[in-house]
Amino acid sequence: MKQGMPDMDETSLRRLLDSALVGRPPMGPVAHNALRAGIKLRRRRRIQGAAGTVAGVAAITVALPLITQALGHNTPQAATGRAAQATAYVANYESGTVTPINTTTNRPGKPIKIALDPADIVITPDGRTAYVLSQLYRHHHITGVVTPVSTATNEPGKPIPVPPEPWTMAISPDGKTVYVVSLYPGRVTPISTATNTPGKPIPTGLGSSAITIAPDSKTAYVASQAGGGGGNGAVTPVNTVTGKPGTPIPVGNGPYDIQITPDGKTVYAANSFSRSVTPINTATDTAGQPVTAWGTPETIAITPDGATAYVVCQSSKRLRLPGRVVPISTATNTPGKPIKVGVTPTLMAISPDGRTAYVLNHTSDTVTPINTATNTPGKPIKVGAKPGAIAFTPDGKTAYVANYDGSGTVIPINTATNTAGAPIKVGRYPSAIAITPAAGATAP
Amino acid sequence: MTAEEEFVEFAGSISPRLQGMAFLLCGDWHTAEDLVQATLAKVFVSWRRIRRQETAHAYATRTLVNTYLAHKRLKRTGEIPTSELPERAAELPAPETRMVVLAALATLPPKGRAVVVLRYWADLSVDQVAAVLGCSPGAVKSQSARALDKLRGVLGDATTESGAHCRPLGARHEARDARHG
Numbered sequence: 001m002k003q004g005m006p007d008m009d010e011t012s013l014r015r016l017l018d019s020a021l022v023g024r025p026p027m028g029p030v031a032h033n034a035l036r037a038g039i040k041l042r043r044r045r046r047i048q049g050a051a052g053t054v055a056g057v058a059a060i061t062v063a064l065p066l067i068t069q070a071l072g073h074n075t076p077q078a079a080t081g082r083a084a085q086a087t088a089y090v091a092n093y094e095s096g097t098v099t100p101i102n103t104t105t106n107r108p109g110k111p112i113k114i115a116l117d118p119a120d121i122v123i124t125p126d127g128r129t130a131y132v133l134s135q136l137y138r139h140h141h142i143t144g145v146v147t148p149v150s151t152a153t154n155e156p157g158k159p160i161p162v163p164p165e166p167w168t169m170a171i172s173p174d175g176k177t178v179y180v181v182s183l184y185p186g187r188v189t190p191i192s193t194a195t196n197t198p199g200k201p202i203p204t205g206l207g208s209s210a211i212t213i214a215p216d217s218k219t220a221y222v223a224s225q226a227g228g229g230g231g232n233g234a235v236t237p238v239n240t241v242t243g244k245p246g247t248p249i250p251v252g253n254g255p256y257d258i259q260i261t262p263d264g265k266t267v268y269a270a271n272s273f274s275r276s277v278t279p280i281n282t283a284t285d286t287a288g289q290p291v292t293a294w295g296t297p298e299t300i301a302i303t304p305d306g307a308t309a310y311v312v313c314q315s316s317k318r319l320r321l322p323g324r325v326v327p328i329s330t331a332t333n334t335p336g337k338p339i340k341v342g343v344t345p346t347l348m349a350i351s352p353d354g355r356t357a358y359v360l361n362h363t364s365d366t367v368t369p370i371n372t373a374t375n376t377p378g379k380p381i382k383v384g385a386k387p388g389a390i391a392f393t394p395d396g397k398t399a400y401v402a403n404y405d406g407s408g409t410v411i412p413i414n415t416a417t418n419t420a421g422a423p424i425k426v427g428r429y430p431s432a433i434a435i436t437p438a439a440g441a442t443a444p
Numbered sequence: 445m446t447a448e449e450e451f452v453e454f455a456g457s458i459s460p461r462l463q464g465m466a467f468l469l470c471g472d473w474h475t476a477e478d479l480v481q482a483t484l485a486k487v488f489v490s491w492r493r494i495r496r497q498e499t500a501h502a503y504a505t506r507t508l509v510n511t512y513l514a515h516k517r518l519k520r521t522g523e524i525p526t527s528e529l530p531e532r533a534a535e536l537p538a539p540e541t542r543m544v545v546l547a548a549l550a551t552l553p554p555k556g557r558a559v560v561v562l563r564y565w566a567d568l569s570v571d572q573v574a575a576v577l578g579c580s581p582g583a584v585k586s587q588s589a590r591a592l593d594k595l596r597g598v599l600g601d602a603t604t605e606s607g608a609h610c611r612p613l614g615a616r617h618e619a620r621d622a623r624h625g
Contacts, residue, residue, distance in 0.1 A: 010564055013592075016599070017565040020545040021464050025473050030463075030481045031455035035448060037481065038488025094492070135490075142490070165486075183486070185514035206515060207482060225482065226515075363448075429492075 036272065036296055036314060037256065086393050087151060088400050088435045089130045090410055091118035092427025098132055099426040100154055101400070103393050103435065106412055106424055112154050114147050120168055120432045124193055125175040127151060127436035131191070133169050133180060134159070142166075146180060148196055151436055162189050163201050167209055172217040177240065179220055181211050186224050188238060202245050204236045212260045212267060213240075214282065221267050221280075223255040224248070235269050235278075237285055249287050251278040257299040261330055262306040268328075270297035270311055277311050279333050294324045294338045299347040303372060304354040306330055310370075312345045312359060313338070325359055327375050339377055341368040346388070351415055352396035358413070360387040360401065367401055369418050381420050383411045391433040402430035451491050454500055455484045461566070462508055468561045469512045469554075471546050479515065483508040505566065506576045509558050516554040548598040556591035563588055 087109075088101040097111035098118060115134040123130045130149040135142050144166035145159035165183040171193075172179070178191040180198075186208035187201040205227020213220045220238045227234035227248045233255040234248035252271025260267045260282070267280040276290035277297060294313040301310045309328045315321035323345040324338035342361025350357045350372065357370040359377075366380035367387055388404030392415075399413040409423035410430060459480055466476035466483075487494065487504050494500045549557055555577065562573045563584070573588075574581045 013560075013564045013595075014567075016545050017468055017561070020468060020542045020549070022542050024463070024467070027459060027463055027477055027480070030459050030477060030484060031452045034455055034481050034484030035452055035488055037485035038451075038491070167489075184482075184511055226478065 033273070036298075037254065086436050088391060088393075088410070088433055089121055089123065089132075089149070089151075090400075090402060090426045090430045091121045091132055091432045092408065093117045093119060093404075093429035093431040095408070095427025095429075096134075097427045098130070098149060099430075101410065101424055101426070103398060103400075106421065108424055108426060109154065111427060112149055112156055114149075114156060115145050115159055118431065119166075121434045122169055122171040122178060123151070123434045123436055124171060125173065125437065129193065130434060130436075131169065131171070131178045131193075132156075133162075133166055135166060144180070144182075146178065146191060146198075148193075157196065160191055160196055160198055162191075162198060163187055168211065170211045170213055170220070172213050172220075172240065173215055174217040176217070179211055179213070181208050181222060183207060183209055186227065188220065188222050190240070190243065200243060202238055202243055204238065204245055205234055205248055208236075210255070210257045212258045214260055215262065215264045219282070221258055221260065221282075223251070223258045223269055225254055225256075233269070233271060235267060235280060235287075237282075246285060249280055249285055251280070251287055252276050252290055254296075257297075259300040259302050259309070261302055261309075262304060266330060268300050268302070268309050268311075270300050272296045272298065275316070277309070277328060279330075288333065291328055291333050291335055293326045293328075293335065297326075298323075298345065301348045301350050301357060302330070303350055303357075304352065308372065310348060310350075310357055312341075312348050314344055314346075320363070322364075323361070325357070325370060336375060339370055339375055341370075341377060342366050342380055347390070349390045349392065349399070351399070352392055352394070356415065356418075358390060358399055358401075360390060362386055362388070367399075367413065378418060381413060381418055383413070383420055384409055384423060387411075389431060389433045391435045393435055394437050400424075400433050400435070402426070402433055404429055404431060447491055451488050455487070458501065458504055459484065462504060465505070465561055465566055466508060466512065468549065468565055469509070469557060470515070471550055475515075479508060479511055482511050486511075502572075502575070505562070505568075509562070509576055513554050513558065544599060548595050551594060551598055552591050556587050556594070559584055559587040560591045560595070 086103045088103055090099045096114055096116040098114050099111050100109040114132050117135050118132050119135045120133040121130055128151055132147045134145050143164045144162045146162055147159045148157040162180045163182045166180050167183045169178055169180045180189045186205045188204050189201045190199040204222035205224030207225030208222050210223040211220055218240055220240050222236050224234055227236055228250040233251045233253055235251055236248045237246040251269045252274030254272035255269040256272050257270045258267055265282055269278045275293055277293050278290045279288040293311045295316040297311045297313045299312045309330055311326045314323045322343055323341050325341055326338050327336040341359045342364030344363035345359050346362045348357050348359040357372055359368040365385050367383050368380050369378040383401050384403040385405040386403055387401045389402040390399055392399050399415055401411045403409045406428055408426050408428045410426050411423055412421040462480045463476055466479040470476055486507050494503045562568045570581045570584050573584045
């Protein structure tokens, strides 16, 4: 320090800094908004398995078992003995394990040791490898690794390092690339499933938190909370062939989820803090007129036929009030009547046959089935506590719902009767579920 | 009390402090609120673990600073208070000290600014600042020495000056010089 400058001691500097805070405006409801955003970040896990909200992926994962079956004789690796039955893989956040569940017997297998804390899981369309994303806490900050797990042996492979603050991941419909999204400063890192090596991280905007991939696997769309500049949300299209990000497309505030239609023509972004959904024309990469939703839009699910985009919305007034699901016609981009569901709905998944949408109500500890033909809610299904992830078996007969709490259980729901089965014991805080496609599965 | 309620209580208690810190870091109330919100969302994601380790405050501070640094890395634009200074200072005679201080802070590199805010406003020790920024205590000391030097150059004796009316101009020129030098 320079000598002879007594005019700037610590007290006076502190006073000066305090004086800069004159005119401090009252803050908005940051705690509640942060809670909402946090719940979204934590619970909004990719809905995987044979079907799900990511209809583009679903189409592939449903179709592939048939291809695998047809080629079964010629591809012994793809048609191993275990491929005859689907296995559900559950990532247990606090236990540092992945629990395989035999979907025929609903018995859990031996937990697979994974780096702490497993936060997300995806399975290749051929069902041979599960990729598990772990968030590692080091000195008050978060780094990450992705661990490939062979579904034939349930043995974990060598962890693949990824950039700090990884939040979610997705696999391309062609199964060639796993994309890991890092929240800050906002990047997506491709991992080749052929070599299990990470590629160069691609910048996608500050606060990148959701990804959806076009059915042709050529473009990945990444939503970021501040990628539009000046704290505005944006969706950045990434050319997956060149690894280059395109120009960010401005959307509303807080786009925490995006989904692409099965035909790949439209991407819908849920603007949490603008009470709207922005449709993006993927042919021109331009945003259309925002569609008004309800409360704070959280997540989006699109029916397998692409006709309806359902937007899961929480109450923006108080977290203890019931939420709504707003159906949006993708043909006209007009919203239908909001459907009342439970308290703090976080996400929904649509059954492979497209007939029923299941909404996870985080605070009500229930799952609300919605008849997609009439858009009427059925009787809520009690599932335990804090439902946080859902996946369907390839035949669509069972939905597995993970209770994101200390009880460490997964509940099978019979989709024919909408009744909950006996809890299946997994590790603590199951955060994500993915189910392998089964060779013997019947297509819906 | 559920984890959520506990978090909301924690967030409510810490947000004024985070807001102040964020404002001193970025110099704009809107961005400050965005930074606080992003920070708290991230704190909630890891809430159970943090709560268990009783490091919520440290984690929140660290997250805020990292979010700010990432923000600066991404957006080189943002705050250029010096260009607006004279008019504003003329319009608003009362808070001119505020403008001088903000102008002075804006001349610091992001990390140096974080050191000043953490050490002299948030009252963290050298070791604590080092832990937050993920660098050595020695680096914190040299960073703060450099930052203070620069602040002295820009602020001069505004600390004791009551009629700081003429300071903004001086601050402005020196800020410009500092940038060019």
